[in-house]
Amino acid sequence: MTATRRALVIEDSPTMRQLITLALRRIPGLSFVEAADGAQALEHLEHDRFDVVLLDLNMPVMNGFAFLEAMVAAHPPEARPPVIVVSTESGRGDVQRATALGVVEYVTKPVRGPDLAAAVNRVLAARA
Amino acid sequence: MGSPEEPPLTSQQAESFLSTLRRSVEVVQELLQATAHQDERIRSLDAELDSARARIAFLERETTQLRERLSTGIAPISMQQIEDLIEEQNAFAHMFVTSDRLARARSPGEALQIAVEVMHNLVGAHRFGIWLRWDDVAPQMVAPPDPRYQIEPGRHRALLERALATGEISRDDGADDDAVPVALPLVLDGAAVGALVIDGLVPQVGTRMGRLQDDLSRFLIDRLPLTLCAAAQHVARGGDRAAWDLVRVHVAPVPAPAAEKTP
Numbered sequence: 001m002t003a004t005r006r007a008l009v010i011e012d013s014p015t016m017r018q019l020i021t022l023a024l025r026r027i028p029g030l031s032f033v034e035a036a037d038g039a040q041a042l043e044h045l046e047h048d049r050f051d052v053v054l055l056d057l058n059m060p061v062m063n064g065f066a067f068l069e070a071m072v073a074a075h076p077p078e079a080r081p082p083v084i085v086v087s088t089e090s091g092r093g094d095v096q097r098a099t100a101l102g103v104v105e106y107v108t109k110p111v112r113g114p115d116l117a118a119a120v121n122r123v124l125a126a127r128a
Numbered sequence: 129m130g131s132p133e134e135p136p137l138t139s140q141q142a143e144s145f146l147s148t149l150r151r152s153v154e155v156v157q158e159l160l161q162a163t164a165h166q167d168e169r170i171r172s173l174d175a176e177l178d179s180a181r182a183r184i185a186f187l188e189r190e191t192t193q194l195r196e197r198l199s200t201g202i203a204p205i206s207m208q209q210i211e212d213l214i215e216e217q218n219a220f221a222h223m224f225v226t227s228d229r230l231a232r233a234r235s236p237g238e239a240l241q242i243a244v245e246v247m248h249n250l251v252g253a254h255r256f257g258i259w260l261r262w263d264d265v266a267p268q269m270v271a272p273p274d275p276r277y278q279i280e281p282g283r284h285r286a287l288l289e290r291a292l293a294t295g296e297i298s299r300d301d302g303a304d305d306d307a308v309p310v311a312l313p314l315v316l317d318g319a320a321v322g323a324l325v326i327d328g329l330v331p332q333v334g335t336r337m338g339r340l341q342d343d344l345s346r347f348l349i350d351r352l353p354l355t356l357c358a359a360a361q362h363v364a365r366g367g368d369r370a371a372w373d374l375v376r377v378h379v380a381p382v383p384a385p386a387a388e389k390t391p
Contacts, residue, residue: 015245019225088248090332108332110252110340112218 005051005124008081009034010041010067012059016109020054020086023113024120038067045071050081052123055103057087057094068101077102082123086111219343222250226347230355235363239355243324243348244272251344252333253326255279259288260314260322260356267292267322279327287311291323306336312345316353324349 007024009032011017021032033048035041039062041053057064064085071080084105085098095106104126105119137145226246233239240258247253257279261267267288272278291298291311295318298311308329314322324345326337333341365371 013245013249015225015229015242016249018229019222019250022221022225088252088254088330090330109249109330110222110333112214113221114214114218 005030006048007032007120008041008044008048008050008053010036010038010053010059010064011056011086012036013056016056016086019111019113020116023111023116027117027120027124030120030124036061038062038064038070041067042070042074045075045081051127052120053081053083054120055083055085055087057085057089057098065097065101068098068103072101082127084119084123086116215339219340222340222344223347226250226344227351230351233355233359234367236356236359239352239359240271243352244274244277246344246348247324247326248272248277251326251341251348252330253277253328253341254330255327257325257327258314258322258352259292259325261292262321279325283327284309284311284325288323288325291325292320295320304336306338306342308335308337310337310345312349314349314353316357321353324352 005027007030009017009020011020011034017034021034024030024032033044033050035044037059041055042062044050055064055067062070064087068083071083080102082104083102084107085103086107086109087094088109090108098106104123107116107119226242229242229246230239233242243258247256255277256272257269258271259267260270269278269281287298287300287309288311290296291313295313295315297313299305299307300309309325309327312324312326313320314324326345329335329337329341337345362368362371365374
């Protein structure tokens with residue numbers, strides 16, 4: 001029996017959220033919770049445990065970096081889920097800043113479904 | 129003391145002796161024949177054994193070759209073919225999501241927002257603009273709302289006007305088929321009612337339209353005019369509930385099946 005794993009998809013574009021969940025639907029046992037911005041995502045983190053977070057950087061209300069900083073401030077390292085950034089931003093500065101905040105994978109848009117699934121599988125395997 | 133002289137054989141005894149001797153010779157000949165037959169049989173069996181060994185060796189070679197082909201699994205398919213299949217599958221996934229999202233648009237504004245999401249997130253357009261026009265109104269840019277992604281006013285105006293005038297995809301003179309900037313017309317009933325102009329792509333895509341960018345942009349301009357019309361009609365008719373009431377006008381119950389005749 002496949003263990004249930006939970007992914008939190010933080011992305012303001014419903015179109016992009018649909019593409020991400022479509023690309024990852026074949027990963028056994030993976031279920032999804034969606035959030036349209038960082039603030040909604042923090043609320044989910046207060047109540048639920050997640051095995052992986054997929055995070056956009058450019059979002060209204062609370063962007064991806066603000067979310068990462070809030071998560072680091074509120075949760076000890078062992079309680080934080082691994083984060084994969086999925087963003088159109090590909091500059092070195094953004095990647096370095098995200099990495100410094102604990103991001104484990106950085107995938108640029110436009111995404112290729114198999115590449116995104118491979119990144120999620122790597123993260124889940126490292127956590128198993 | 130000398131041995132007593134043996135009495136001579138009687139003719140009957142001599143005949144018996146000769147008969148025994150002949151029989152012995154026949155037995156020896158039969159044994160020789162049997163041995164020769166056994167030798168022949170052994171040689172035949174040896175030949176059969178050699179043949180079987182050769183057959184086993186052949187089958188082992190075949191098995192090894194098949195195992196090698198199975199272990200690579202994709203020997204007859206090149207890496208380029210696999211990459212092409214992945215790209216094709218990826219493009220279909222993007223088009224499916226685009227189509228599904230557009231089909232769910234319930235207002236023209238929502239349809240344009242979906243088009244912006246597709247252009248920015250799925251195509252990887254960094255700067256672009258969507259223009260619409262009506263008979264009594266000059267072309268006006270209606271998306272994207274975010275100035276960071278808007279094409280500068282007046283930029284590529286000639287491409288926009290050519291796409292609107294011809295209803296054809298328009299690029300700079302002499303530019304390649306995958307070059308950016310590009311103006312793609314929105315066509316409705318054979319006439320261009322607007323255009324999508326792409327000024328630049330995000331750095332990770334590069335300076336040219338890849339297969340995904342080309343497929344998805346063409347798909348979007350094909351669907352967007354009809355989606356805008358349907359969404360506007362939806363709003364005009366008062367939303368889903370009112371539209372649902374209209375469905376009743378256009379459908380009728382099918383006739384009930386005739387009762388089976390009893391013999």
